Amino acid sequence: MDIKKILAELKQKTQKLNKLIRNAETSLIEKEERENIHRLKKEISS
Amino acid sequence: MPPFVEKRIIPETESIKKPDTTIERSAFNQLSETQDSLKKSEAVLGKNVPLKQRSEIREAQRSIKKTLVQLGAGLAMMLTAAGMSVSMRPERPVDNQETSSETLPEEIVEEEAEEPLEFSRPSRPHTERSEVTLSQNLLLELAQTLREYEMGIHRISPDEISREQGDIALENALAASGGRLSGPEIADHIREEIERTCSLPECNPEAALAHAANELGFRASGRDRYAVENIDNNYELLRANSELNGSGASLGYAMRVIPTRPDLFEEAIHDTLNRPDAGHALVDAMDFEGLGLFAMRMERLDEPSQAQIRDYINTERTNLNNELATLMAADRAAQERERTRLEILSDNPFATVEPAMTAEEQNRRENQIFQLNRRLRELDTFLNPVAQSEETPSGDESSPT
Numbered sequence: 001m002d003i004k005k006i007l008a009e010l011k012q013k014t015q016k017l018n019k020l021i022r023n024a025e026t027s028l029i030e031k032e033e034r035e036n037i038h039r040l041k042k043e044i045s046s
Numbered sequence: 047m048p049p050f051v052e053k054r055i056i057p058e059t060e061s062i063k064k065p066d067t068t069i070e071r072s073a074f075n076q077l078s079e080t081q082d083s084l085k086k087s088e089a090v091l092g093k094n095v096p097l098k099q100r101s102e103i104r105e106a107q108r109s110i111k112k113t114l115v116q117l118g119a120g121l122a123m124m125l126t127a128a129g130m131s132v133s134m135r136p137e138r139p140v141d142n143q144e145t146s147s148e149t150l151p152e153e154i155v156e157e158e159a160e161e162p163l164e165f166s167r168p169s170r171p172h173t174e175r176s177e178v179t180l181s182q183n184l185l186l187e188l189a190q191t192l193r194e195y196e197m198g199i200h201r202i203s204p205d206e207i208s209r210e211q212g213d214i215a216l217e218n219a220l221a222a223s224g225g226r227l228s229g230p231e232i233a234d235h236i237r238e239e240i241e242r243t244c245s246l247p248e249c250n251p252e253a254a255l256a257h258a259a260n261e262l263g264f265r266a267s268g269r270d271r272y273a274v275e276n277i278d279n280n281y282e283l284l285r286a287n288s289e290l291n292g293s294g295a296s297l298g299y300a301m302r303v304i305p306t307r308p309d310l311f312e313e314a315i316h317d318t319l320n321r322p323d324a325g326h327a328l329v330d331a332m333d334f335e336g337l338g339l340f341a342m343r344m345e346r347l348d349e350p351s352q353a354q355i356r357d358y359i360n361t362e363r364t365n366l367n368n369e370l371a372t373l374m375a376a377d378r379a380a381q382e383r384e385r386t387r388l389e390i391l392s393d394n395p396f397a398t399v400e401p402a403m404t405a406e407e408q409n410r411r412e413n414q415i416f417q418l419n420r421r422l423r424e425l426d427t428f429l430n431p432v433a434q435s436e437e438t439p440s441g442d443e444s445s446p447t
Contacts, residue, residue, distance in 0.1 A: 003069055003120045007076055010113045014080045017087055017106040024090045024099045031094070031264065038267065045336035 070184050073117070077184070080110060081191045092206065097213035111192065118188050204248040211249050212257035215239035219258075229285020229296065232262075236290065259290035266299065277303055281310055285317065294318065294327030298334040301343050311343060319354050325362035328355060329425065337424050356429060363425045370418040377411055 087103050095103070219235035227235070236258050244251045266280035266287070281303070284296040300307075300314035318327050332340040344352055383402035390399050403411075 003073070003117070006113060006117045006120055007069070007073055010076055010080060010110065010117060013106065013110045013113055014076070014083050017083045017103065017110060020099065020103045020106055021083065021086050021090050024095045024103060027096055027099060028090075028093055034264070034267065042334065045339070 073121070073184055074187065077187050077191055080114070084110065084191070094209065097210070097217055100210065100213070114188060114192055118185070118192070121185055121188065204250060205253065207248045208244070208250045208253035209257045211240065211244045212254035213261065214243050215254065216258040216261055218243075225279055227282070229282040229287075230289050232282060232286035233289035236286070255290055259287050259293075262287040262290070263293075263295055266295075272303070272306075274306065277307055277310070281314075285314075288318075288321075288327065292321070292323045292327060294330035294334070297327060297331035301331070301335045301339060308346075312347065315347060315351060315355075319351065319358070325358040325365070328358055329362050329366075329421070332359075332424065332428070333421065337428055341428060359425055360429060363422065363429065366418055366422055366425070370415065370422065373411060373415055373418065377415065380408075380411075 084107065087107060091100060091103060215236050216239075218239045219232055222235055223232050237255065240251050240254050240258065243249075244254050262283045266283040270276055281296065281299060284299045288294060288296045297314045297318050300311040303310060318324050318331070321327060344355060347355075380402045387399045387402060390397050
């Protein structure tokens with residue numbers, strides 16, 4: 001069993017997970033911004 | 047070929063006496079990095095992440111776990127080759143046993159015992175060879191990473207499960223509709239999907255449904271909602287949203303797109319007027335869009351529809367008035383109890399009398415009264431400005447603290 005190879009694979013998969021985490025965080029921020037804009041518009045209109 | 051390769055000259059004696067531990071050190075670093083990522087991913091999954099990204103993260107976690115198991119097997123072989131005994135028994139490492147048992151919930155500890163890959167402390171004293179000590183620690187670190195991963199997976203809350211099932215139901219229903227179904231049909235599909243998919247004991251169908259409805263609203267209120275090609279589809283999504291949570295959102299949306307699609311506004315009004323919760327939906331739409339816009343749009347409708355809307359809003363106003371009267375009566379009773387409590391305490395400062403309500407409850411009630419009064423004033427203005435001063439109960443209308 002080639003441990004170096006397994007480690008390289010683990011590194012690659014961890015990087016992939018990090019990228020997915022970043023994307024998810026960006027989505028959450030965008031969603032929050034949309035909610036804020038929606039709330040502000042509602043406040044202004046009332 | 048890498049652009050630069052560092053050449054390290056290893057003395058012959060060193061290469062014979064001490065096996066190179068570079069792999070183990072890099073494994074340590076990698077494990078630490080992977081552990082951090084797994085923790086971060088669990089934290090992100092605890093938030094309201096969209097379904098697709100959620101599934102991708104779960105898949106990446108599972109894939110990492112497989113590699114961690116492979117790494118464990120590889121390291122175990124390495125240890126065995128170095129003359130150490132490695133047990134694959136489901137036994138917790140001695141150093142962590144006490145603290146882990148204290149801090150973990152019982153069911154997690156039981157589930158961990160079923161995990162096939164666990165490492166016990168090597169039987170031979172590890173002080174003999176430093177490189178073996180490193181391997182042992184590495185295995186413990188690896189076991190810990192796997193354990194934390196498992197704990198993360200088992201820590202999924204019922205709320206999160208319900209949200210996930212709501213997302214799945216929504217995706218399935220939208221995929222089945224292919225953009226051709228009407229709002230009520232989409233809503234029916236979502237209900238059926240939730241009945242089918244919300245089978246886990248932790249899944250709450252009502253929470254899953256509410257989440258799916260909320261997501262429909264978000265999708266229809268996206269960045270390109272005013273694009274002509276999206277209006278019909280968004281309108282149907284919001285009708286489905288209204289079907290599921292009775293929010294009157296379709297009416298609100300129709301009002302916003304009226305400059306380009308007055309037909310949708312009329313359709314939305316008639317759709318709303320046929321609903322059992324029409325009064326509530328209309329008041330919500332009015333609240334959502336503002337009284338002025340609502341009144342202006344309504345003036346363009348035919349007389350019978352206008353009269354019907356007034357009837358509904360009048361009934362809703364009566365309901366809200368009753369709600370306000372009940373709340374204020376409860377508030378007065380609580381204040382009376384509080385006065386009695388203060389009198390008892392003034393007679394005997396050591397008496398144990400519970401407060402009538404907590405500060406939080408009081409704030410909540412004051413806020414409710416304030417909101418109801420505000421809404422009632424709007425309805426009165428809409429129906430008849432003169433009635434406002436005569437019929438609205440004289441509650442506490444000051445802003446809540």
